[in-house]
Amino acid sequence: MTPATATPPHHQVLIVGGGTAGITVAARLRRAGIREITLLEPSETHWYQPLWTLVGGGQAPLRAALRTEADVIPPGVRWLRERAAAVDPVARTVTTASGRVLSYGRLVLAPGLQLDWDGVPGLAKALGHGGVTSNYRADLAPLTWEMIRRMRRGTAVFTMPSGPVKCGGAPQKIAYLAADYWRKRGVLDAIRTVLVIPEPVLFKVPVFSRALEETARRYGIEVRLRSELTHLDGAAREAVITDHTDGSTETLRYDLLHAVPPQRAPEWLADGPLADPESPYGYVKADRETLQHPDFPQVFVLGDVANLPTSKTGAAIRKQAPVVVANLLAGLRGRPAAARYDGYTSCPLVTARHKMLLAEFDYDLRPAPSIPLLDTTRERTDMWFLKRYGLPRLYFNGMLKGRA
Known part of the structure; x- marks a missing residue:
């Protein structure tokens, strides 16, 4: 044979x-x-x-x-x-x-x-230098921190693509962590922070969306809903943002860009x-x-x-x-x-150093809390320690x- x-x-x-x-x-x-x-x-x-x-x-x-x-x-x-x-x-x-x-x-x-880095024209070429980074690659996550730590003024843009992505809260969590660090260093007022989200709300579950809206207001973050990064010119440090409600575009010149690629x-x-x-x-x-x-x-x-x-x-x-x-x-x-x-999922929403919301919900977007007696719809320090130490150990x- x-x-x-x-x-x-x-x-x-x-x-x-x-x-x-x-x-x-x-x-x-x-x-x-x-x-x-x-x-x-x-x-x-x-x-x-x-x-x-x-x-x-x-x-x-x-x-x-x-x-x-x-x-x-x-x-x-x-x-x-x-x-x-x-x-x-x-x-x-x-x-x-x-x-x-x-x-x-x-x-x-x-x-x-599969992460589709080529899904946004110019992103793959710019990634890893010239102020462009992404926590969706292990080797670039430390670079993200270096860029945040060194920044004192300018414009920081954080983007999320259309379509289902892994850990849907991650594209905005890093914006909150960065803003919190800049606030503590006394430079937040000198940094324009823009968060680009393709959805009509910051989070699909209303109670958590309201909490995140308040977080964004606290840091003075400009939120672009129903919008998406559609082109990147790494040499010029320019990001083209498309508003999906009317098709209009806005070009932002950035000093730091944290991009999340389309996924499939x-x-x-x-x-x-x-x-x-x-x-x-x-x-x-x-x-x-x-x-x-x-x-x-x-x-x-x-x-x-x-x-x-x-x-x-x-x-x-x-x-x-x-x-x-x-x-x-x-x-x-x-x-x-x-x-x-039943569709249960959970998204730990880090909003500051040592602060986190724990969003748990099912197919019907109903809250599905798993920790008795704790209100995880508000920022909590114990939830941050759960994410940093408890969940990796559980994993x-x-x-x-x-x-x-």
Whole structure:
């Protein structure tokens, strides 16, 4: 038999992606007694990305967010250090970038999303120098802090793109951290701060939107709603902002620009049979409750790549993973999928050094607080310490171990 016609190796459970979602599901499956688990992940590093905002704000070292991939993969899980390149849900196979074909019984898709730095003309070329930075790249988060720390006067612009993005609060959290630092240094009045948001409000949940509006007023931040960065001239230090209500444009000359790129599903998924035709960004179709693909029930989808009407956060994954595992196990045992995800997500909204709101809500944008007796709709110091120290510990020692 030639390699071209050989039967591909079979994997009872194949997980694509070794980030938060993939590792959490693998750990839970192992704790449930599943032995044949294969993880497809090319990276040798694993990042706790929610900490990058605090790195950019000068409140945490980058090393605190880093582990090796080998350190977080659960014992007994087979790790293939390759990148997925295609999926055939009819044949139940995944093809890797090297051409290897893998057969699966159950497939868990958790590859994360793709940062489209070229989605804004001029951004990719300007990134990392001339006052342009982004906390959405690990190597640039320390640069963000250096730029903030050195700034004494001028114009600082913070932008967010249209469409679903990971950690939707991060684009504005760094603006508040910067403004708070400048206020404490006595230079805030000499710095024009502009926050560009494509949404009609600062936050979709009204109680938190009102709190953030007050935060922006406190710092004197100029908020541009329904607006977006559409072109960047790095040499001239000019950013073109488009108002989506009437199509008008404004050119801002900046001294510091923190840009968040447009985001979409990896191309091999966006162009493949599992993508949701309703998603212009190529995210994968998934039942919003069972997290199974409606057309291929052997495929489970969670994390940033899933086209679900909720924010793309690690907190959402913490609630999605148990549902995926329960329904996957039910399928292996010949039972119907009974577990349900209600859309819970959480966004820690840092508003100052040692101050934070904790926004928790569900599919219907109803507040869904998980900490009894604490009003997390107002700025709290204890919530900041939770983000800086408690949540990373919960992540590495709880979620990634399948315990939380």
